[in-house]
Amino acid sequence: MATSHLAGPVLVIGTGLLGTSIGLGLRAKGVGVYLQDISPTAQGVAQDIGAGVVLEHAKIAPELVVIGAPPDVTAALVGDALLAYPNATVVDIASVKGSILDAVLADPRLGPAETSRYVGTHPMAGREKSGPAAARGELFTAMPWVICAHEQAAAERVKVAESLAIDLGATMHRMSVKEHDESVALISHFPQAASSMIASRLLNAEGHQLALAGNGLRDTTRIAASDEKLWIQIFSHNAKALVPILEGMKEDLDRLINTLQHPGEPGALLDLSQLMTEGNAGKARIPGKHGAPPQAFALVTVVIDDKPGQIAALLTQIGQAGINIEDLRMDHSAGHQVGMVDVSVVPGRRDELINVLTFNGWKVAQ
Ligand SMILES: NC(=O)c1ccc[n+]([C@@H]2O[C@H](COP(=O)([O-])OP(=O)(O)OC[C@H]3O[C@@H](n4cnc5c(N)ncnc54)[C@H](O)[C@@H]3O)[C@@H](O)[C@H]2O)c1
Numbered sequence: 001m002a003t004s005h006l007a008g009p010v011l012v013i014g015t016g017l018l019g020t021s022i023g024l025g026l027r028a029k030g031v032g033v034y035l036q037d038i039s040p041t042a043q044g045v046a047q048d049i050g051a052g053v054v055l056e057h058a059k060i061a062p063e064l065v066v067i068g069a070p071p072d073v074t075a076a077l078v079g080d081a082l083l084a085y086p087n088a089t090v091v092d093i094a095s096v097k098g099s100i101l102d103a104v105l106a107d108p109r110l111g112p113a114e115t116s117r118y119v120g121t122h123p124m125a126g127r128e129k130s131g132p133a134a135a136r137g138e139l140f141t142a143m144p145w146v147i148c149a150h151e152q153a154a155a156e157r158v159k160v161a162e163s164l165a166i167d168l169g170a171t172m173h174r175m176s177v178k179e180h181d182e183s184v185a186l187i188s189h190f191p192q193a194a195s196s197m198i199a200s201r202l203l204n205a206e207g208h209q210l211a212l213a214g215n216g217l218r219d220t221t222r223i224a225a226s227d228e229k230l231w232i233q234i235f236s237h238n239a240k241a242l243v244p245i246l247e248g249m250k251e252d253l254d255r256l257i258n259t260l261q262h263p264g265e266p267g268a269l270l271d272l273s274q275l276m277t278e279g280n281a282g283k284a285r286i287p288g289k290h291g292a293p294p295q296a297f298a299l300v301t302v303v304i305d306d307k308p309g310q311i312a313a314l315l316t317q318i319g320q321a322g323i324n325i326e327d328l329r330m331d332h333s334a335g336h337q338v339g340m341v342d343v344s345v346v347p348g349r350r351d352e353l354i355n356v357l358t359f360n361g362w363k364v365a366q
């Protein structure tokens with residue numbers, strides 16, 4: 001078993017999607033994990049799938065307590081844990097950081113001895129699903145994990161918080177709560193708002209319109225399926241940072257509407273072209289895997305028969321050729337017994353992959 005930086009045990013309070021994923025990841029590293037949730041079902045399911053053992057009694061001395069509950073109860077749970085476990089480091093993983101730090105520091109039950117053991121953190125990994133059954137131990141691998149140590153946090157406590165991120169295979173980013181909240185407003189909270197707004201346009205769509213839905217719509221609305229209860233808390237806690245970004249979007253939208261109201265006027269096409277090229281440039285700035293510079297992978301589309309064993313056979317073939325798959329996605333062609341598999345590889349291996357697959361009888365769409 002891989003060695004861990006944390007000695008454990010770790011107590012996870014709030015065993016939903018994130019808390020259970022943390023438990024699974026730590027168990028895979030051999031770290032002892034206790035689980036606690038206000039919902040007996042949530043903690044029972046987390047235990048059943050191997051994320052740790054349900055805490056039956058309060059007599060434990062955890063090295064680390066992770067609060068994995070929703071943002072609106074997080075600060076109170078941080079305070080409770082700092083008092084209940086006087087030697088433990090306590091971290092939270094909520095999607096907003098400033099409002100929680102303010103509430104922890106204002107908690108009348110806590111003095112400097114307690115608050116110095118608290119470190120706010122935020123793993124930038126998740127899913128549009130919630131609850132322990134959706135948890136994945138690998139969720140954090142190569143994903144960013146933000147550490148927002150406040151000014152009075154003790155250095156050794158920050159180190160424990162960082163060990164959690166490292167043990168789960170995440171890449172660490174240190175920043176202040178203000179930098180964090182402004183950053184996630186742009187790269188997480190705004191995309192969620194935009195995706196929800198796009199999907200809400202579909203409420204009155206006709207069946208025949210929706211039947212034409214392709215990847216464009218699916219790509220832009222995946223996170224519209226996210227948990228409403230969680231996101232009303234995230235939006236309201238980070239409203240100050242989110243509003244200026246929405247104002248900017250409003251300006252762009254007004255400009256686009258204006259242009260499209262008079263598409264034949266001089267300059268209109270240039271305006272549209274600018275919208276697209278600015279979007280292209282923004283998209284190209286999103287880093288690749290492991291925070292590496294953006295890298296455009298080459299896409300090879302393989303048409304496969306829609307029958308058992310085809311994908312496994314395709315992947316085996318690619319593996320035997322020694323070519324690493326960077327990304328994979330599959331679509332079914334409506335009404336046809338075929339599937340389209342998009343295989344992403346580094347551009348230098350694209351031609352070789354096409355040759356190997358074609359030689360072995362696979363149908364490559366070019
Ligand atoms: N979902 C994501 O993609 C994501 C990503 C990063 C961080 N986060 C943050 O992680 C936290 C958990 O999110 P999630 O998606 O795992 O939510 P979730 O709904 O799947 O799980 C939350 C769990 O907390 C429990 N809980 C609620 N109140 C509690 C209390 N008082 N005591 C103990 N347990 C309590 C619930 O019963 C539930 O099991 C949130 O703060 C969220 O902002 C979420």
Ligand SMILES: O=C(O)C(=O)C[C@]1(C(=O)O)C=C[C@@H](O)C=C1
Pocket residue numbers: 094095123124125126127128129187188189223
């Ligand atoms: O992948 C997703 O489903 C997510 O929305 C995850 C995501 C994100 O925006 O990247 C959402 C909220 C969390 O606070 C962190 C991660």
